[in-house]
Amino acid sequence: MSKDIVLALDVMGGDKGPPMVIRGANIARVRHPNLKFRFYGDKNLINKLLRRYKRLKPISSVYHTDEHVEDDLKPSQALRQRKKSGMNLAISAVRGGDADGIVSAGNTGALMAFAKLSLRTLPGINRPAMVSVFPTERGECVMLDLGANIDCDAQTLVQFAMMGEVFARNVLGVKKPTVGLLNIGSEELKGNETIRQAASMLRDADLPIEFRGFVEGNDIPAGTVDVVVTDGFVGNVALKTAEGVAKLYLEYMRSAFRRGLFSRMGFLLARPALRALRDRIDPRAYNGGTFLGLNGVAVKSHGGTDHKGFANALSVAVDMIEQDVNPKIISELRRLHLDEETNMNKVVV
Amino acid sequence: MSKDIVLALDVMGGDKGPPMVIRGANIARVRHPNLKFRFYGDKNLINKLLRRYKRLKPISSVYHTDEHVEDDLKPSQALRQRKKSGMNLAISAVRGGDADGIVSAGNTGALMAFAKLSLRTLPGINRPAMVSVFPTERGECVMLDLGANIDCDAQTLVQFAMMGEVFARNVLGVKKPTVGLLNIGSEELKGNETIRQAASMLRDADLPIEFRGFVEGNDIPAGTVDVVVTDGFVGNVALKTAEGVAKLYLEYMRSAFRRGLFSRMGFLLARPALRALRDRIDPRAYNGGTFLGLNGVAVKSHGGTDHKGFANALSVAVDMIEQDVNPKIISELRRLHLDEETNMNKVVV
Numbered sequence: 001m002s003k004d005i006v007l008a009l010d011v012m013g014g015d016k017g018p019p020m021v022i023r024g025a026n027i028a029r030v031r032h033p034n035l036k037f038r039f040y041g042d043k044n045l046i047n048k049l050l051r052r053y054k055r056l057k058p059i060s061s062v063y064h065t066d067e068h069v070e071d072d073l074k075p076s077q078a079l080r081q082r083k084k085s086g087m088n089l090a091i092s093a094v095r096g097g098d099a100d101g102i103v104s105a106g107n108t109g110a111l112m113a114f115a116k117l118s119l120r121t122l123p124g125i126n127r128p129a130m131v132s133v134f135p136t137e138r139g140e141c142v143m144l145d146l147g148a149n150i151d152c153d154a155q156t157l158v159q160f161a162m163m164g165e166v167f168a169r170n171v172l173g174v175k176k177p178t179v180g181l182l183n184i185g186s187e188e189l190k191g192n193e194t195i196r197q198a199a200s201m202l203r204d205a206d207l208p209i210e211f212r213g214f215v216e217g218n219d220i221p222a223g224t225v226d227v228v229v230t231d232g233f234v235g236n237v238a239l240k241t242a243e244g245v246a247k248l249y250l251e252y253m254r255s256a257f258r259r260g261l262f263s264r265m266g267f268l269l270a271r272p273a274l275r276a277l278r279d280r281i282d283p284r285a286y287n288g289g290t291f292l293g294l295n296g297v298a299v300k301s302h303g304g305t306d307h308k309g310f311a312n313a314l315s316v317a318v319d320m321i322e323q324d325v326n327p328k329i330i331s332e333l334r335r336l337h338l339d340e341e342t343n344m345n346k347v348v349v
Numbered sequence: 350m351s352k353d354i355v356l357a358l359d360v361m362g363g364d365k366g367p368p369m370v371i372r373g374a375n376i377a378r379v380r381h382p383n384l385k386f387r388f389y390g391d392k393n394l395i396n397k398l399l400r401r402y403k404r405l406k407p408i409s410s411v412y413h414t415d416e417h418v419e420d421d422l423k424p425s426q427a428l429r430q431r432k433k434s435g436m437n438l439a440i441s442a443v444r445g446g447d448a449d450g451i452v453s454a455g456n457t458g459a460l461m462a463f464a465k466l467s468l469r470t471l472p473g474i475n476r477p478a479m480v481s482v483f484p485t486e487r488g489e490c491v492m493l494d495l496g497a498n499i500d501c502d503a504q505t506l507v508q509f510a511m512m513g514e515v516f517a518r519n520v521l522g523v524k525k526p527t528v529g530l531l532n533i534g535s536e537e538l539k540g541n542e543t544i545r546q547a548a549s550m551l552r553d554a555d556l557p558i559e560f561r562g563f564v565e566g567n568d569i570p571a572g573t574v575d576v577v578v579t580d581g582f583v584g585n586v587a588l589k590t591a592e593g594v595a596k597l598y599l600e601y602m603r604s605a606f607r608r609g610l611f612s613r614m615g616f617l618l619a620r621p622a623l624r625a626l627r628d629r630i631d632p633r634a635y636n637g638g639t640f641l642g643l644n645g646v647a648v649k650s651h652g653g654t655d656h657k658g659f660a661n662a663l664s665v666a667v668d669m670i671e672q673d674v675n676p677k678i679i680s681e682l683r684r685l686h687l688d689e690e691t692n693m694n695k696v697v698v
Contacts, residue, residue, distance in 0.1 A: 137597055149531050150541050177488055184496050184585035192582070193498050219588025221597040230586075233541070236533035237583050240566025240591045247690040248570040253602070254624040263622035270615025273605040 002034045005321055008099035009316060011041030013106025015304050017041070022049040023104070024310030026056045031311070032318050033083045038099055040065060040086030067088055069110045071303065078110035079117065082330065087111060091118045095297040101297030101317040103288075103309060110150055111300055112291065114278035119296040122326060124333040127152070128293035129160050129166055129298065130232070134242070136223030142168045142177075143220060145226040146289055147236035157229055161202055163292040163329050164227035165209050170323035171316070174226045180215030182230035182238070198229075208335070274293035288316035295331070297321050350449070351383045354670050356663060357439035360390030361417045363457025364653050367391070373659030375405045377423075381667050382564035387448055389414060389424070389435035399638035403661035414438055419516030420652065427459035428466065436460060440467045443645040450666040454659060457649055463499055468645040471675060472684040476501070476644035478509050478648065480579070483591070485572030491517045491526075491628055492569060492577040495638055503546035504555050506530065506578055510551055512641040513576035514558050520671035523575050528687040531579035547578075557684070574681045631658070637662035639669060642678070643669065646670055663678070 007028075011021045018041060025037050038045050043064035051269045067085040069078050082088060087106050095118050104111050112128070121128055130144035144164050145152065154162070155294040160177050168177035181199055183191040191199075191214065202211040212225050217238060220228050230238070257267040267274070287309035291298045297320045301313035303319045320326070360370045367390060370381050374386050385408045390396045392413035399406045416434040418427045431437060436455050444467050453460050478494035493513050495500065501509070517526035525618040528665070530548055532540040540548075540563065551560040560572050563629040563645055566587060569577055579587070602623075616623070636658035640647045646669045650662035669675070 004642055087440055135597070137600060152532070182586060184499070184582055184589075217586040218593030218596070219593075221593035233533055236587050237531060237566040237579075238586050240533075241569055241587045241590050242566075242594045244567030244570035245565070245591045246598065248484070249595065249598045251486060256625060257619060259622045259625065263619045266615040266617070266619025266622070268615070269618065270606060270612045273608040273612035273615070276605060276608065 008093040008102045009040045010104035023307035026053045027311035028314035050107040073111040075113035093219035105301035115298040119294045125293040132289040138223030143230040149232040152231040157198035177226035179227040180225035183214035211294045357387040357442040359436040359453035372656035375402045376431035376660035377663035424458040424462035452652035464647040468643045481638040487572030493583040500579040501580040506547035525558045526575035528576040532563035637665035643678040
C-alpha cells in the first residue's frame with residue numbers, strides 16, 4: 001500500500017469558499033485512498049461541513065484561525081498583516097513537515113509570497129515558476145512561467161526548462177519530453193537578447209533535455225513540444241488569451257445551435273458527442289497551477305473553480321508528491337552542475 | 350462617385366502565389382468599383398493570369414521584375430539584395446505617389462523594413478505598429494502591436510493607443526472606442542515599469558481617449574475594450590495563441606461529430622448553423638495586418654491565406670485610404686502636442 005499523503009488546505013480561499021474545498025477534498029479522498037487532510041480556517045464552519053462527509057471526517061484534522069487573506073490584498077500587505085491566515089498556517093505545516101503539500105484557491109500573489117518566504121527555493125533555483133498543463137492537438141503540454149515572474153534572465157529560463165522537463169516526465173508521464181522557448185515569428189525580430197541567450201545556453205550546455213529551439217503561440221495548442229518555456233508576463237497573457245478564446249468559441253457554438261428547428265434537433269442528436277467535447281475542453285480538468293522550484297509542494301487552484309476543479313488541483317499536488325518531482329529537480333540540477341564542472345575541467349586541462 | 354484608389358500589389362508573395370493575388374484583386378474589384386491595380390512581379394505570369402479576368406485587366410497595369418523576397422530571407426539581407434523586388438517596387442510606388450497603398454502576402458520582416466525605410470514614420474510617431482482586428486463576444490476589437498516592435502517604451506505604447514483609437518473609430522466605425530493596456534492579473538506583479546508608466550501617461554495626459562486601464566489576456570476575446578495595446582512580442586504571442594486555440598477547437602468539434610450515427614445525423618441537421626459558425630470564426634475574415642504610423646498605407650496579408658482572405662486584406666487597405674486614417678492620426682497627434690503645450694503653460698504659469 002502506498003504511503004500516506006497529508007495535504008494542508010486553505011479552506012477560506014476561492015470564490016465558492018469552504019463548501020467547495022471540503023467537497024473537493026471528499027472527491028480526492030476516493031481517488032487517492034492514502035490521503036489525509038489538515039484544514040485551516042473557521043473551525044465551526046469546517047466542522048459543520050465535515051458532518052456531511054462521514055468518510056472524510058476521520059482522515060481530517062481542523063486548525064482554527066480567524067485571519068483570512070482577501071483576494072484584493074497586496075502580497076506585501078498579506079505578508080505583514082495575515083501571518084496567521086489559513087493560507088500561511090497551511091504553508092507552515094509543509095515547512096514544519098506536518099504536511100506534504102499545500103493547496104489554496106486564494107489570492108495568487110499572496111500564496112506565492114508566503115510560499116517563497118516560508119518554503120524557500122530549491123538549491124540551485126533562482127526563482128519559483130508557476131506551471132500548468134494545457135490540452136493540445138496531440139495530447140497535453142506543460143507551460144511555465146504563468147505569472148510568478150515578470151522579467152526573467154536567460155539562466156532563469158534555462159532553470160524553468162529543466163523544471164518543466166522533470167514535471168512533464170514525472171507528472172504527465174512523457175518519456176522524453178521535448179522543450180521549446182516561446183518566441184515570435186518574424187525572422188529579424190526573433191526574440192530579444194535574453195531569449196536568444198537562453199536558447200544558446202539550452203543548445204550548447206549539453207543538458208539532458210530535448211531542446212527544439214523556438215516555438216510560437218500557435219505551437220502551444222498544436223502540441224509542437226511537451227514543455228513551453230516563457231517568462232511570467234508572456235505566459236500569463238498566453239494562458240488567459242487561450243482561456244478567453246475557448247470561452248468565446250463555446251458561446252459561438254451555443255448560439256449556432258439555437259438557430260432554427262433543425263439546428264436544435266441536430267443538437268439533441270449530437271448531444272452526447274457535444275458533451276464529450278465539452279468535457280474534453282473543461283477548464284476544471286486543467287485546474288491546478290503548481291509552483292515549481294520551491295522546497296515543498298504548493299498548488300494554486302483557480303479562484304473561480306468548483307469542487308470538481310478543486311479535486312483536480314488536489315490530484316496535481318498528490319502527483320507532485322508521489323512522483324518525487326522536487327527531489328528529481330534537485331538531482332537533475334546537481335547532474336547539470338557536475339556536467340558543467342566536468343566540461344570546465346576539460347576546457348581547463 | 351468616389352475617387353479612384355490605386356493599390357500596388359506584390360504579386361509573388363504568399364504561399365499560394367500569383368493566382369491567389371490576382372483572383373483576390375478580382376474579388377476586391379467587385380466590392381470597390383473605384384479600385385485600380387498596379388501588379389509587381391513576373392509579367393508573363395501576371396498577363397497570363399489576367400486573361401482569365403476580363404474586367405480586371407482594363408484597370409490593371411503590370412510592372413515586371415525578376416527579383417523576389419524569399420520567405421526565409423532576413424530583412425537586413427532583403428534591404429541589401431532585393432531592392433528591385435516586387436515588394437519594394439510596390440512600396441516605392443506608394444512613396445512616389447503612383448499608388449495609394451501597398452498590399453503584400455510576402456515576408457513580414459522584409460515588408461516592415463522596406464516600408465519603414467521608404468515611407469518613414471508619420472511625424473510624431475517613433476515606431477510603426479502592426480494592427481489587426483479580432484472577433485470578440487461583443488463584436489470586434491483592435492490589437493496592436495502584433496510583432497513589429499519587440500521592446501516598446503511607455504511613450505511608444507501611448508502612441509500605439511492613439512493610433513489604435515483612430516483606427517477603431519475610422520475603420521471599425523466605433524463611435525467612442527475604449528482603450529486598454531494588456532497586463533497580467535496578479536496584483537503585486539501588475540506589469541513592469543514601462544506598462545505602469547504608459548498607464549499613468551494615458552490616465553493623466555488628458556488625451557481624447559477613453560482609457561480603461563489594464564486588461565488581461567481573456568479580455569481580448571471577451572471584448573472588454575475596443576483597442577488592446579501591447580508590445581509586439583506579447584501581441585504576437587497572444588495573436589498566434591488565439592489562432593492556435595481556434596484551430597484546436599474546430600478540430601475537437603469535427604471529431605465530436607464523427608462519433609457515432611446520431612452525431613453524424615445531428616451534424617447534417619445542424620450543418621447550416623455550423624457553416625454560419627465556421628464563417629463567423631473564419632480567419633480569412635480577419636486577414637490583413639496594417640502597419641500603422643507609416644507615411645503611407647501598407648497592409649500585410651497572412652502568407653497562407655487564399656484569394657478570399659487576400660481580397661479582405663485589400664479591403665483593409667481601401668478602408669485605411671478612404672477613411673483618411675493616416676491624416677487623422679497626424680491631426681490627433683498635433684492636437685495632443687498642442688494640449689501638452691497648453692498644459693505645460695498652465696503648469697509654468
